[in-house]
Amino acid sequence: MSELVIKDLHVNVEDKEILKGLNLTVRQGEVNALMGPNGSGKSTLAYALMGHPSYEVTAGEVWFKGQNILELEPDERAHLGLFLAFQYPVAVPGVTVANFLRTAINAHRKAKDPEDKGISIPEFRRLLIEKMNTLKMDHSFAGRYLNDGFSGGEKKRAEILQLAALQPEIAILDETDSGLDIDALRIVSEGVNALRGPELGVLVITHYQRILNYIQPDHVHIMLDGLIVESGGPELALYLEENGYDAIRAKHNGVPA
Numbered sequence: 001m002s003e004l005v006i007k008d009l010h011v012n013v014e015d016k017e018i019l020k021g022l023n024l025t026v027r028q029g030e031v032n033a034l035m036g037p038n039g040s041g042k043s044t045l046a047y048a049l050m051g052h053p054s055y056e057v058t059a060g061e062v063w064f065k066g067q068n069i070l071e072l073e074p075d076e077r078a079h080l081g082l083f084l085a086f087q088y089p090v091a092v093p094g095v096t097v098a099n100f101l102r103t104a105i106n107a108h109r110k111a112k113d114p115e116d117k118g119i120s121i122p123e124f125r126r127l128l129i130e131k132m133n134t135l136k137m138d139h140s141f142a143g144r145y146l147n148d149g150f151s152g153g154e155k156k157r158a159e160i161l162q163l164a165a166l167q168p169e170i171a172i173l174d175e176t177d178s179g180l181d182i183d184a185l186r187i188v189s190e191g192v193n194a195l196r197g198p199e200l201g202v203l204v205i206t207h208y209q210r211i212l213n214y215i216q217p218d219h220v221h222i223m224l225d226g227l228i229v230e231s232g233g234p235e236l237a238l239y240l241e242e243n244g245y246d247a248i249r250a251k252h253n254g255v256p257a
Contacts, residue, residue: 011055033220189211204217
């Protein structure tokens with residue numbers, strides 16, 4: 001079983017320290033929820049884990065499958081089995097969802113075996129149809145340009161389809177609930193639940209407890225001012241919903257958000 005182990009992680013953005021010694025472990029087969037107010041460092045963690053160049057790691061280690069991934073390029077981290085679903089997915093006019101996914105799958109295969117000739121069109125079509133059926137998606141979705149003219153819910157469903165097709169071992173969902181109405185949130189959550197299982201570990205980053213009504217976490221972590229200050233089970237998210245972040249701050253010596 002793979003696990004992502006974050007040890008004493010410090011990250012600067014534009015010379016300002018955002019993460020201040022964060023520790024967290026995400027295991028394959030488990031769903032972890034990371035909750036915190038705006039500015040607490042949740043998205044900074046997501047981007048730093050995937051190697052965004054604007055996020056400077058100044059100290060700490062992140063171990064995955066026997067490697068400190070901080071020494072790897074972003075594509076190498078993805079090929080190793082990490083996946084990031086963006087809070088604000090970018091539109092790619094002229095590139096269909098299907099072509100994007102086939103290119104991504106072939107890049108993963110070639111990274112593992114430079115002699116790999118890529119997935120055949122019939123094999124890819126079978127895979128894509130299987131994953132879209134699992135996610136209850138209309139097959140016409142595959143022929144649309146990636147995120148071009150998509151609603152907020154469609155953009156997030158496209159991210160979940162990528163997750164399904166690429167089959168990573170650890171997936172980071174950066175505020176997947178952002179900008180979704182209740183129906184879109186339910187549909188996207190059903191997609192995540194259809195994929196969860198022993199082969200996939202998930203880190204759900206969110207402000208609110210509402211997505212956790214649909215995606216039941218195994219562990220909940222509360223983040224304030226660049227640190228995880230409290231961890232627990234699903235009941236911790238309910239406590240936060242009832243009492244707010246001020247109650248968490250008060251419990252932890254007034255740590256500012």
